[in-house]
Amino acid sequence: DAGVTQSPTHLIKTRGQQVTLRCSPKSGHDTVSWYQQALGQGPQFIFQYYEEEERQRGNFPDRFSGHQFPNYSSELNVNALLLGDSALYLCASSVRTGTYEQYFGPGTRLTVT
């Protein structure tokens, strides 16, 4: 049983560029959440998707957007990258109706230069 997978593993972008990160949830899960983890900090909630719609959003600007596909996989898009967007981006999957346990992927390390 494959867990949560994310791609790519690492990414280097230039300030002002746009980036797309991808996530495949654990088998049987229908909900995907995205978190940003800056160095030395705990993960911060960006947003959550289920039934292909954004359901809850954290305190992140509109430059951060996402999408969920019919197969429950998800993308995180960040436009107009800033140096401060450099972080580990984590995807977590869960079951919408259940105990709210979230399973995390290995993350994508984004470096903005």
Add this chain to the structure above:
Amino acid sequence: AQSVSQHNHHVILSEAASLELGCNYSYGGTVNLFWYVQYPGQHLQLLLKYFSGDPLVKGIKGFEAEFIKSKFSFNLRKPSVQWSDTAEYFCAVNPNTGFQKLVFGTGTRLLVSP
């Protein structure tokens, strides 16, 4: 502001020592509580969780945590740590608003020396 606080940022212990990591949150009402662990080079893994019932919950690898509602605390404990417990530990709270958002503390980095 609503938040989750982990008081110890770095903890160094010798093997067989007892461990207690503090976690306090500032959310009112019903909450769901979690401890996650991140071993070196690995992704976040769920250690244990509390939703309701017995406030003393047991997790994997001999860890346990106690929910004290009056103190808004959910401290993690282990009677005797091993070198393999070296990792970063995160407390997380779901404010139980009907959504699954987790609010994490800043983490505690534990180093266990053999």
